[in-house]
Amino acid sequence: MNRVLIIEDEVQLRENIMELFQSQHYQVESADNGKSGYEKALKFFPDLIVSDVIMPEEDGFALLLRLKKNPATEFVPVIFLTAKTMMESKIEGLQLGADDYIVKPFSAEELLARSSNLIQKHQKMLKKGLIAVSEDNIIPKSEQMIRDIIQYIEEHLSDYNLSVDMIAKHLGISKSTIQRKIKSSVNKNLNQLIREYRLEKARKMIERNAGTLSDIAQTTGFNSLSYFSYSYKKFYGIAPSQSNR
16 A cells, blocks of 8 residues: 655645545555654655645755655655745755645646656656665665665765775675675665666756756766766666656
C-alpha cells in the first residue's frame, strides 16, 4: 500500500484530502505545518508528500529545503498545493526541487492523477536501484551505517577520487564489512552505489536547469564530460542533453 503524507494547516481541507487518498486505498498520515510535517516524514517514510506552501511555524519552501538536505528524504516526491498564483512562487518551488505544483482550487481527479504518476515514477527509480528511502526498501530505519555512507557520498559528491577506502576510513569500518552491508541492503557494491547516486543527482540538476552539462558533471564527481555522458546514457537510456526535453 502506497503511503502519502498530507501537510496542510487548514483543518477541513486537510481532512478532505486525507479522505480522498484513503478512498483510493492509500495509507495516509497528516501534519498541520512544515515543522511537524518534516518530523512525520522521518517516521512515516511516505511515497509522496502533498504540502501547502503558506503554513505556520515552517512554510512549504523551508520544509522542502530540509527534506532535500536529508539523505533519508531527499528523493521523496513533493507536490505543492497553494492558493498563490504568481509565477514567481511556482518557479521558486520548482527550483528548490518540488516535483509538481497545483494551484487551489484543484480537482480531486487532477490531484490523484498527478500523485499516481509521481509515485509510479519514484517506484521505477527504486527498481533501477536509485537511492531513496522507504521503511522496507533501500534504507531500513535501523540501517544507520547506510545512512552515514550516503551522507558521506553527498558531502564528497564533487570529488571524483571518492573511493571505498575513503568511506571505510571515515566510518572506521573494514571495506569487507561495508561491502557486505551494501550488498544486503541494495544488492550492489559500493562503487555502483556511488556512481548511481552521482547520476541521480545529475539528473535532478538537469531537470532544474542547474548549470551546463559540464558544470553538472563536475559537481557530481565525473572527471570528464564524455565519461559523464557515456555513463548517463548507459544508465538512463538517453543522453543527458535529452533529459530535460
